[in-house]
Amino acid sequence: MSRFLNVLRSWLVMVSVIAVGNTLQSFRDHSFLSEKLYTGAPEFVNGLQARTFGIWTLLSSIIRCACAIDIQNRTLYHITLWTFVLALGHFLSEVFIYKTAPLTIGVMAPLIVASFSVIGMLIGFQYFPETQEEVGARQKKRN
Numbered sequence: 001m002s003r004f005l006n007v008l009r010s011w012l013v014m015v016s017v018i019a020v021g022n023t024l025q026s027f028r029d030h031s032f033l034s035e036k037l038y039t040g041a042p043e044f045v046n047g048l049q050a051r052t053f054g055i056w057t058l059l060s061s062i063i064r065c066a067c068a069i070d071i072q073n074r075t076l077y078h079i080t081l082w083t084f085v086l087a088l089g090h091f092l093s094e095v096f097i098y099k100t101a102p103l104t105i106g107v108m109a110p111l112i113v114a115s116f117s118v119i120g121m122l123i124g125f126q127y128f129p130e131t132q133e134e135v136g137a138r139q140k141k142r143n
Contacts (some may be wrong), residue, residue, distance in 0.1 A: 002127040005071050008120055012068035012080070015113060019061035026054030036106035040099050060087065072128065081121045088114035 025032045030050030034042035060083040067073070067080035091111050094101040101107045 001072070005124055005127050008124050009068040009071050011117070011120060012064045012071075015117065016061040016065040016068065019057050019064070023054045023058040023061065026050045026057065036104075037110075038094065038100045039104060039106070040102045044100060071124075074128065074131075077121070077124070077128075081118065084114045084117040084121065088118060 027050070030045060030047045033050050033053060034045035038045050063076070063083050064080050067076050070076055087110060091101065091107060091114065095103055095107060095111075
């Protein structure tokens with residue numbers, strides 16, 4: 001396995017552990033979200049929304065950790081990439097469309113993590129070994 005994929009695996013584990021902490025915080029005290037993320041509309045944050053956010057974050061954490069364990073599983077790799085794309089889309093829409101999350105450090109941190117993760121995972125594709133189907137298709141083109 002390439003050095004890059006090993007670094008990416010470590011990154012995914014670190015991001016997963018941090019996400020578990022965010023999950024616990026969302027269940028413990030929903031004011032965490034209104035004080036750190038959704039400061040543009042704190043009145044929209046309630047216990048139900050915080051728990052939903054916590055479950056979404058926990059699911060993303062589990063997927064990312066599973067990918068770190070089995071990073072050469074292409075299907076899991078794609079799903080993990082999508083967790084970061086969705087997180088990026090969510091936070092960008094809250095900042096620029098719904099205006100519930102001004103660009104504070106609490107919002108910029110997940111935007112930066114999601115952006116770097118998407119870029120890293122896209123780069124990681126070039127380090128995957130070729131599948132039998134890809135080798136067969138390449139050989140057919142030569143003949």
